[in-house]
Amino acid sequence: MTEVWIGLAMFVSLLATLLIGVPVAFSLMGVGLASIAILGGGFDALGLVAPTLWSSVANFTLTAVPLFILMGAIISASGMGARLYGALSTLLHGVPGGLTIATTLACTIMAAVSGSSVATAGAIGRFSVLEMRRYGYKDEVACGAVAAGGTLGILIPPSIPLIVYGIIAQESIGALFIAGIIPGIMMAVVFVAYQMGTALREARRRPSAVAEQVTMAQRLAALKHVIPVAILIWVILGTIYQGIATPTEAAALGVLASLVLSVFIYRELTWAKVVVILRETAKGSVMVLMIIAGAMIFGYAMTTSSVAPTISRMVAELDVPAWAAFITINLLLIFLGCFMETLSIIVITAPILVPIILALGWDPIWFGIIMVINMEMALITPPVGLNLFVVQGVVEDVALTRIIRGTLPYVFLMAIVLVLIGIFPDLALFLPEHVK
Secondary structure, three states, rough: HHHHHHHHHHHHHHHHHHHHHOHHHHHHHHHHHHHHHHHHOHHHHHHHHHHHHHHHHOOOHHHHHHHHHHHHHHHHHHHHHHHHHHHHHHHHOOOOOHHHHHHHHHHHHHHHHOHHHHHHHHHHHHHHEEEEEEEOOOHHHHHHHHHHHHHHHHOOOOOOOHHHHHHHHHHOHHHHHHOOOHHHHHHHHHHHHHHHHHHEEEEEEOOOOOOOOOOOOHHHHHHHHHHHHHHHHHHHHHHOOOOOHHHHHHHHHHHHHHHHHHHHHOOOHHHHHHHHHHHHHHHHHHHHHHHHHHOOOOOOOOHHHHHHHHHHHHHHHHHOOHHHHHHHHHHHHHHHHHHOOOHHHHHHHHHHHHHHHHOOOHHHHHHHHHHHHHHHHHEEEEEEEEHHHHHHHHHOOOHHHOOOOHHHHHHHHHHHHHHHHHOOOHHHHHHHHHHO
16 A cells, blocks of 8 residues: 555645646656655665666667657658648538548548657648638537547557557557557547538538639549659558558658658758758657656656555456456546646556556557547647647637637547447457458
8 A cells, every 4th residue: 555655745746847837758757867866775676777778768769759859750751731621621522521531531641650649630730720610610520520630640550659658558559550540430430421421411512612613523633632642641551551561660761751752752852951950850759768767767767666566566456347457547647738748648647557557458559549539638738738739830810719619529539439349349359450
């Protein structure tokens, strides 16, 4: 029981440092170091910190993270998102809710090449919201579609949060990527069905972002902007699923392919943009790696003090139905998602939750998908929903409350998909078990 109180004190200290504005990485590291010094035998115990810190960021698999961040920055600078959205708008001309559906599909496709929710929302949101407003869509509808569609960036592979979870849980990154395909497609289909249903209920056909009359020739011409993205998706995902490359190698191939597209196909990559790309990549990579390093120190402190093993054992010994444990874990993740950034939640909770779900006999690959869906919900729930602020950065004249109102239906849709995958784990596990 002492370990439980120690763990509670550590979490309270962590929350206190976060509330006073200390960055997540340094909050994790500071509380972890203090706990080791107090509980682990004084300052002599800190001698083990250096190797733990080094090993946490020297993992070769983590090389995929800066590579995917670099690729996302290149794609954003190349104007690929704008062309993709315009092409989908043309192809979906005349479909009820055509522009919101085009937004969701563009986000789905961009998710398959960016690995980041914020990058996906930013790449599509810059022009899609303005186009939807220009054609009479309500701000809530337009902003909600972009913010929610952007969340697909962390579920549809490649996914940076899935990489981080896989490293912490010591599970195959490739298997996690494959497991995210069906849930990701399900989420996109549910979004599209809702958007089309809403448009039909309003008894009017929403105009497209292209000319009033779209010919077959125009639709065929629009495909030329979809084909390069399809090739890029195959380079990244196809090489992984066919066993040609590891996720890290596929990330390097994706960077090379995106450079080829930007330089030789789109011809929009200038030296000024290269500087911006490198700066964004450096900032994003350092942020992710520092959070992971801090979380490893925090997790090391919880392990050496027997907090994590004790809590896991106590939960496993509780005589409660599996569904009650499942609901409790998800409510915890949703609650934390209202106040913390997604990667922070994963690196803090995964070291504790993974032993618990293993003790309960649950599959860690399946649980990784469950956790990421919760993180999707966190991205569009206030007060720390990053995608909400990304969209507000695009349309600064729209109040944050209106953007939140537009995303609320999507939170419920995500909850539906979460329940379905919870009841039918094979939705996430079928492909990893059958794709070699």
